[in-house]
Amino acid sequence: MEYKEVTTSIDGAWNFSKWEWKFESIALIGRTFEAMKEHKLLGNKCPDCGTVYFLPKPFCRCLGMPDEFVEVKDTGTITTYTVTGAWGYEGITEEEGAQGEPLIFAGVQFDGADTKVVCVVEDVEPEKVGVGMRVKLKWPDKLEGAITDLSRCTPL
Amino acid sequence: MDKEVAIVGYAQTPYVADFNESREMMVLQATRAVLENAGIKREELDTIVTANNDYLDGRTISNMRLVEPAGSWRKNESKVEMDGAFAMLYAVTRILSGDHDIALVLGESQASVYAGILPGIMMLDPTFDRQRWLLNEVSAAALQASAYMDASGVSEDQISGVAAKNLDNASRNPVAMRSIAGADAKKVKASRPLYSPITELMMAPQCDGACALVLASGKAAARFEKPVWIKGLGFAHDSYLTERPLDTMSSLKMAADSCYSQAGIEDASSQVDLAEVYERFAHEELMAYEALGFCEPMKGGAFFDSGATKMDGKLPVNASGGALGANVECAAGLARVIEAAMQIRGEAGDHQVQGVKTAVAHGQSGICAQENMVYVLGGE
CATH class of the missing domain: 2.40.50 (OB fold (Dihydrolipoamide Acetyltransferase, E2P))
Structure with a gap:
């Protein structure tokens, strides 16, 4: 059977309007923006492996939790x-x-x-x-x- | 299967209505906890399989941002968009390939970020079912319950009884979200009606959470204390809900039969000490009794009435409270495996059942349990 003649589009939508995902990045970057008022850039540092994240981030690839804000230039x-x-x-x-x-x-x-x-x-x-x-x-x-x-x- | 793959560590975050942290931080907690429980470091993981869902997470390839918190940075990692019990299957096959010795399996999601019934609607056939707004996961389950009640003679009171049993069990499980100590069937039946015969307390509550386990090959398991061995596994998929009888869980029976033949189980009702069943709705637990061979077909109600599946029965089912205590999409089936393993290790605390040597764990995905996964676990 040939379907092409009767194949049509069906309207549909992915309703993402009610999703509210959570991120710590808002709080972390808020700290950075606050410090920028004093002409400083703040990233954060992992206590376990020393990686400095700028922009700051709450979790590290080594499974550590960066908890110390440090200044970057x-x-x-x-x-x-x-x-x-x-x-x-x-x-x-x-x-x-x-x-x-x-x-x-x-x-x-x-x-x-x-x-x-x-x-x-x-x-x-x-x-x-x-x-x-x-x-x-x-x-x-x-x-x-x-x-x-x-x-x-x-x-x- | 004989000492080929073992569970050597497990962890569950609390299951809660709102975790109040990002899924990344939630997963980080689960990963750190499971590595601590197994007594290994991230560096020792050979492969990682996660269960999560692009639609729930709001981006495609949603495991992308879990690379760091799931411990998979610069490691062999993959994911499944199904229940975590299927992610575990994937990890088991990776170990059986001989290429990997230690695997981390993780399931997670956060129901607090989306409108509860929408994901189920997105599973529907898009041409005829989705846009009419008749079917969703709850109404589809109501059709399943109704068909099963008609075929088996099971009553609303019996279905309510299952929910009451599990909600009471959940009161002794510290990670459960919904629990009612001393719950009775009347209270369940009288809770908010959803789609008949289903009331609110017969439906597993959606919530936030993550759980994880560590698997080891037979060779690698020797260094771990109290390994819980996978004695058998089986899985089967059925067709879309309108194209199969809804009064029987045929694919669960096929999965169980396949699993039991590997595990050397000929009579589940006498050889299995405990089961953890992923019941998204209370009636599904009764249907699972039958499919898992705990009783004869269509005798799930009578088997429940016998008291066999209570905490002190001969075959306790969902001593943890099951999914009726907490239902995290992509995690709740994996949580059943974890709970079964905890029982075998004697680490289930207030909901410990004595003398569990052989346990069955069940996971499912899809509307009206379209896909089913069964494990038989055992100690030494």
Whole structure:
């Protein structure tokens, strides 16, 4: 039997509106945002293996529980990066890059941290960016208490 | 199976309405506790299998963020989207492959984050059943109960009695969420009606929690104290609920028969000392008595009335309170295995049954127990 002629789409929805997942990250990052008011960046450190998480995190890969807030520097190193903006693909529009303006973003490991934060890198030509490049966080003029406060870096 | 795979450690978090921590932190607690119980370090784990559900966790590949708290960082890890009893099956097969000696099995979820009956609705056939809002897990179970009552003559009073037994047992289990010491059938029957014949206290309460166990190969088990051996295992899947008789748990019987043949059990009613059954609804425990061979087909009600399955009966069932005491999706079947192992080791505390040498544990997944998993466990 040939089914193709009578195969139709059936409307359906996955109703996620009533899910309320729990995360400690809100409380932890809140502490970091609070410290940013004093121009400090706080990550946290695992008591068992010494790994420093920035952004802070409540559990460690060694099964330890990071419980000590430690300061990391606002300078860091690009560990990886990508450049976009000259093109796009279906379904994705780059706010800043849509007009062909280059957008550079990178995995930045701030000094003193063992993990990376994804940041936009500004004030530099795309061809000059590279792994190993030293950068510094661009502190916002006005802190929003949101992850966007930690989103922009400039070459050191 | 003869001394090929053993349970050598176990842990359960408390089962609660709201764990009030992320699932990652909840899992971390279970992992640390089970490693401590087994007396091993994370580094000694060869393989990890978790049971969880993308839909409940709100992201695909939901085990991704459990890599660290489940102890699987840079290790051989996988998961199943079913009950933890099936994750254990996966881990057992990995050990039997000869490639791994020590496995961690973990089941977890948090019912506090989602609307209770929605996940069951997402299991339904999407073309005809999902959008009519008639079927959900509770109404489907009501249809199962009704069919079973008609075929067997089991009464609402008997079903209520099962719930009362388990809720009373749960009062002696420190990790249970719902318990009623001295519960009686009348109270169960008079609780809030859901879909007839099911009332609120006949339904296993959804809650938050995690449980885990450590398995060891026969070779590796020698270094552990009090290993609990897997004597047999069996599993079977049945068809969708509208395409099978709902008055019998045929796939559970097939799973049990297969398991018993491995374990050398010819007469379960005399050879099994205790059973932990995953009863998502009270009537399913009666149906399981039959499928597990504890009594003749359609005689589950009479078997219950004989008192055999009470704490002091000849074959106690759900001394822990079963899932009626706490029902964590993806974990409650694995918890049955853990409870059975605790009984064999004599570590069940206030709900310990004396002299348990051979125990049956049952896990299930799917609407109206579509898939079933049975283990026979034994000591030395």
